Amino acid sequence: MCASLARFKRPLLYLMGPLYVVAGLLHFVVPELYVQIVPPILPAPLALVYLSGLAEIGVGIGVLLPRTRQYAAWATIALLVAIFPANIYMATSGVVVAGMPGGGDPSAFGRWARLPLQGVLILWAYWYTE
Secondary structure, three states: OOHHHHOOHHHHHHHHHHHHHHHHHHHHHOHHHHHOOOOOOOOOHHHHHHHHHHHHHHHHHHHHOOOOHHHHHHHHHHHHHHHHHHHHHHHHHOOOOOOOOOOOOOOHHHHHHHHHHHHHHHHHHHOOOO
């Protein structure tokens, strides 16, 4: 790893963990927001939203703890892969996502930008698998 990037590894860890915890909590605060983007082929959308919320909270806490960091980083990668179909569905289906923070439906650019962002998030999590 490049030395100039290495100095950001610890501070970014303390950003990553809370981001996942907050994202996971939002699944319980506004579950209807997430239910809308669960692909219709999947069963029990609300249960999947709650399950993914719990998983996000778990990985967010897990990466902050040295004993569980590597496992949580791998679990984060698995979670990001598992939720990728929802991002694809949101980008391609034209579903109107009601209840977005700040109001309004995300733009087409925002919907499609989420797809490569998943790759960035996977690489970020991979950084902590070592």
